[in-house]
Amino acid sequence: MLTVKKISKAFGPTRALIDVDMEIRRGEIRGLIGENGSGKSTLASIIAGAQFADSGSFELKGKPYAPRNMVGAQNHGVSMIIQEMGTIPGITVAANIFTGRLEEFTRFGFINMKAINRRAAELLQEIGAGDIHPETLINRLNFEERKIVEIARAMVANPDLLIVDETTTALAQRGRELLYRLIRRLHEENKSVLFISHDLHELMSICDTITVLRDGIVIDTLEKEEISVDRMRSLMVGRELSGSYFRSDYDGSYSDEVVLEAKRVTSGILEEFNLELHKGEILGVGGLSDCGMHELGRVLFGIDKPITGSVTLKKNNVQVKDPHVATKNNMAYVSKERDREAIILNASIKENVVLPSHRQLRKVLGLITRRSETNLTNKQIETLRIKCRNGKQICNELSGGNKQKVVFAKWLGKESDILILDCPTRGIDVGVKAAMYKLMTELKAQGKSIVMISEELPELIGMSDRILLLKNGRLQAELRRSPDISEKQIIQYII
Amino acid sequence: MGDKLKRYAINTIKTLILPVLVIALFAVLTGGRSLSKRMLLVTARQSVMPIIISMALVGNLTLGMWDFSAGGVVLSAAIIGGNLMKLTNTGTAGLVVICLVIGVVMTTLTGFLNNRLRVPTIVVTVGLVLIYETIPRLIYPGGVTITAKYTFLASSPYCFIILAVMFVFFYLLYNKTAYGHNLRALGGSREIARSAGLKASRIIQTGFSISGIFLGIGAVLHISTNGQLLTVSALGSVPLIFEPMMGVFLAFFLSRFCNLTIALVVGTFTMTALTNGLVALGLPATMRSITSGLFLLILLCISGNQARIIKWREDRKRARMLDAKHNT
Ligand SMILES: Nc1ncnc2c1ncn2[C@@H]1O[C@H](COP(=O)(O)OP(=O)(O)OP(=O)(O)O)[C@@H](O)[C@H]1O
Ligand SMILES: [Mg+2]
Numbered sequence: 001m002l003t004v005k006k007i008s009k010a011f012g013p014t015r016a017l018i019d020v021d022m023e024i025r026r027g028e029i030r031g032l033i034g035e036n037g038s039g040k041s042t043l044a045s046i047i048a049g050a051q052f053a054d055s056g057s058f059e060l061k062g063k064p065y066a067p068r069n070m071v072g073a074q075n076h077g078v079s080m081i082i083q084e085m086g087t088i089p090g091i092t093v094a095a096n097i098f099t100g101r102l103e104e105f106t107r108f109g110f111i112n113m114k115a116i117n118r119r120a121a122e123l124l125q126e127i128g129a130g131d132i133h134p135e136t137l138i139n140r141l142n143f144e145e146r147k148i149v150e151i152a153r154a155m156v157a158n159p160d161l162l163i164v165d166e167t168t169t170a171l172a173q174r175g176r177e178l179l180y181r182l183i184r185r186l187h188e189e190n191k192s193v194l195f196i197s198h199d200l201h202e203l204m205s206i207c208d209t210i211t212v213l214r215d216g217i218v219i220d221t222l223e224k225e226e227i228s229v230d231r232m233r234s235l236m237v238g239r240e241l242s243g244s245y246f247r248s249d250y251d252g253s254y255s256d257e258v259v260l261e262a263k264r265v266t267s268g269i270l271e272e273f274n275l276e277l278h279k280g281e282i283l284g285v286g287g288l289s290d291c292g293m294h295e296l297g298r299v300l301f302g303i304d305k306p307i308t309g310s311v312t313l314k315k316n317n318v319q320v321k322d323p324h325v326a327t328k329n330n331m332a333y334v335s336k337e338r339d340r341e342a343i344i345l346n347a348s349i350k351e352n353v354v355l356p357s358h359r360q361l362r363k364v365l366g367l368i369t370r371r372s373e374t375n376l377t378n379k380q381i382e383t384l385r386i387k388c389r390n391g392k393q394i395c396n397e398l399s400g401g402n403k404q405k406v407v408f409a410k411w412l413g414k415e416s417d418i419l420i421l422d423c424p425t426r427g428i429d430v431g432v433k434a435a436m437y438k439l440m441t442e443l444k445a446q447g448k449s450i451v452m453i454s455e456e457l458p459e460l461i462g463m464s465d466r467i468l469l470l471k472n473g474r475l476q477a478e479l480r481r482s483p484d485i486s487e488k489q490i491i492q493y494i495i
Numbered sequence: 496m497g498d499k500l501k502r503y504a505i506n507t508i509k510t511l512i513l514p515v516l517v518i519a520l521f522a523v524l525t526g527g528r529s530l531s532k533r534m535l536l537v538t539a540r541q542s543v544m545p546i547i548i549s550m551a552l553v554g555n556l557t558l559g560m561w562d563f564s565a566g567g568v569v570l571s572a573a574i575i576g577g578n579l580m581k582l583t584n585t586g587t588a589g590l591v592v593i594c595l596v597i598g599v600v601m602t603t604l605t606g607f608l609n610n611r612l613r614v615p616t617i618v619v620t621v622g623l624v625l626i627y628e629t630i631p632r633l634i635y636p637g638g639v640t641i642t643a644k645y646t647f648l649a650s651s652p653y654c655f656i657i658l659a660v661m662f663v664f665f666y667l668l669y670n671k672t673a674y675g676h677n678l679r680a681l682g683g684s685r686e687i688a689r690s691a692g693l694k695a696s697r698i699i700q701t702g703f704s705i706s707g708i709f710l711g712i713g714a715v716l717h718i719s720t721n722g723q724l725l726t727v728s729a730l731g732s733v734p735l736i737f738e739p740m741m742g743v744f745l746a747f748f749l750s751r752f753c754n755l756t757i758a759l760v761v762g763t764f765t766m767t768a769l770t771n772g773l774v775a776l777g778l779p780a781t782m783r784s785i786t787s788g789l790f791l792l793i794l795l796c797i798s799g800n801q802a803r804i805i806k807w808r809e810d811r812k813r814a815r816m817l818d819a820k821h822n823t
Binding site: 050069070071072082085086087088089090091095096099100101102103105106109110111113153264266271272307308 | 667671672673675676677679680682683684687688690691692693810813814817818821
């Protein structure tokens with residue numbers, strides 16, 4: 001289907017891709033893996049016409065192929081679901097799906113909105129999201145539904161090659177199944193998929209072959225029978241990783257001291273929810289995407305005011321009324337909607353990292369020295385292995401996973417006591433994920449408390465002292481740390 | 496179907512409530528004087544030009560760009576157009592054509608510079624307004640006077656016919672062309688719209704050029720209403736776009752209940768009715784400005800927080816219900 005020949009791409013001094021060769025066959029589902037910043041998104045977006053290579057060429061279905069933009073690529077049969085792209089606010093679902101293609105529906109200069117809506121409805125129906133209405137204003141949809149609209153947008157031109165750049169981590173159960181079904185269908189229709197993900201188990205179960213990138217170089221391509229999680233992991237990182245990934249202990253103990261308490265909290269779907277977070281506890285919160293767990297995170301940090309009940313910091317009996325109170329009392333919050341809520345894209349890594357720590361960095365006369373800022377930033381870049389030129393690089397230029405690391409670094413630098421983490425490891429590669437888990441374990445040992453909201457069941461099972469499972473805004477089950485918890489068991493509670 | 500009809504009716508009432516309130520208020524304050532048929536007609540007639548100018552502004556505002564030069568374009572098209580009309584002896588038809596051409600040429604230039612200079616639109620247009628004001632001062636320092644014979648377009652019913660034509664034009668442009676939809680997509684998110692293949696600079700350029708059509712017609716109405724116009728300097732033309740600007744703000748608010756085109760008409764008309772009402776009360780110009788400003792502020796405040804107020808009330812209700820359940 002597609003032959004990639006000697007593609008190279010550099011951003012200033014950063015060499016993102018170096019002489020990449022690759023061949024994707026018809027009907028093949030190709031996985032593309034690599035550490036954060038290894039060049040996966042760059043390669044994908046060059047194939048999809050969103051960026052240009054410095055050198056090299058493509059052949060598509062036997063003919064030379066050099067897309068000038070994404071629409072051009074789509075017309076050749078190549079579509080991409082972009083990592084963290086999002087939808088256009090203020091317009092309808094249908095208008096989002098057909099942005100850039102409206103001219104195809106015009107006659108005598110006038111646009112046929114009816115036809116567009118009809119076509120959008122068909123498309124959504126086809127991918128199994130018939131419940132999303134094309135005329136709805138996109139702002140009315142939740143995060144996952146908007147992501148599904150993006151999938152529909154990629155399917156508009158009926159692609160022969162679909163590129164999926166880390167879409168699954170933004171999706172919960174329903175969206176994932178929808179995407180898997182779609183990929184299977186494409187496979188059956190003898191079309192190809194290039195699938196980028198950091199979830200090695202997921203990759204194993206859906207891909208036929210897997211290409212590994214490291215620092216812009218293709219390291220290896222594994223055929224079906226060669227694929228194993230350990231193999232992928234070591235190829236990506238370039239060294240053997242020790243077996244344990246999550247915490248190895250099954251101790252699950254924590255202090256009796258309650259540090260944060262939510263009492264009868266109601267907000268959105270969440271109804272009269274109670275929660276006690278202890279000193280030195282990692283409290284996992286899981287469920288389907290609309291079960292109320294993301295709302296819970298927001299309420300705990302004071303972003304949303306609860307309709308009933310309250311959130312209290314036990315130590316000095318302060319009510320968490322707004323994020324200001326929360327940060328003042330050493331709380332931290334990592335939002336799921338990274339690019340919208342958690343990071344300032346136009347600012348440098350340093351500016352992002354030091355943002356919540358200004359009070360701590362203050363020296364004589366309340367001034368902050370540049371040196372202390374730089375030191376803090378460099379320490380974080382090192383701990384989390386943020387791939388960048390230096391702390392002054394603008395976050396917009398970072399790869400997806402490295403942006404997420406900046407968000408994490410921001411709060412780590414502040415030495416927070418209570419961390420509310422909503423999908424903290426989203427889009428982060430295995431190596432750094434392991435480092436983050438280790439960090440969390442260390443934080444726990446230091447007596448810090450963590451609420452970890454997650455859609456990744458292995459992570460919940462692997463890291464939590466206690467897991468709260470939510471369904472329709474209510475507590476469905478509470479599980480204690482144990483080696484016996486299985487994903488199956490959890491799914492039974494939350495579905 | 497009944498539901499749809501009901502919602503439609505409610506939305507219509509919500510759309511019209513503002514102008515009705517404003518008119519009613521002044522009717523009370525003036526002891527019914529402002530309610531006379533003649534006075535209402537005057538207000539309607541006077542709102543035509545600002546409405547058409549608001550149609551010129553709204554496209555750029557959708558993209559978050561302020562065109563401060565619009566007033567300068569209207570004034571210079573009117574002065575140059577009026578003089579050229581006399582010179583070429585082409586009558587009212589000539590006036591319309593010349594004003595349209597000047598309007599489109601000037602806004603096309605604005606759009607071009609805006610795309611090329613890569614400085615914020617507000618900087619570009621503030622610079623340009625000074626230039627656009629100066630051009631007629633250089634060529635026709637005495638301004639322009641046209642004879643009553645050629646000013647009939649500003650009178651009823653002609654001004655309303657013009658409004659109707661521009662209304663239909665704007666409606667089709669905004670709702671029924673790919674351009675209108677692309678504009679809104681671009682206004683929603685430049686980055687995503689671009690990656691979907693929309694050419695931002697082309698859409699911006701088109702938007703500016705089209706705004707020239709509205710400003711050209713605005714110029715015709717401006718000279719026709721006044722008969723005589725003097726040149727201005729130092730941003731003296733900016734007040735021309737105050738009312739339309741406020742009209743656009745109101746329209747963005749009203750567009751929740753009705754189509755944006757209708758919202759523009761209703762919104763700008765409301766602003767004109769307010770100004771006229773204040774004149775009828777005999778308020779001096781400064782007081783009128785203050786009152787209009789306050790009116791807009793209060794209104795936008797209420798509208799901006801309306802959703803929150805509604806949510807707050809619903810939340811209270813839910814809290815009470817939960818509390819009641821909890822206590823039993
Ligand atoms: N616009 C840009 N300017 C400068 N550097 C860039 C730009 N885009 C990407 N890079 C750099 O190119 C490298 C590859 O980035 P890319 O986004 O392809 O990584 P990735 O493999 O997709 O990582 P992730 O798993 O985190 O999404 C990174 O070092 C990144 O910082
Ligand atoms: Mg990426």
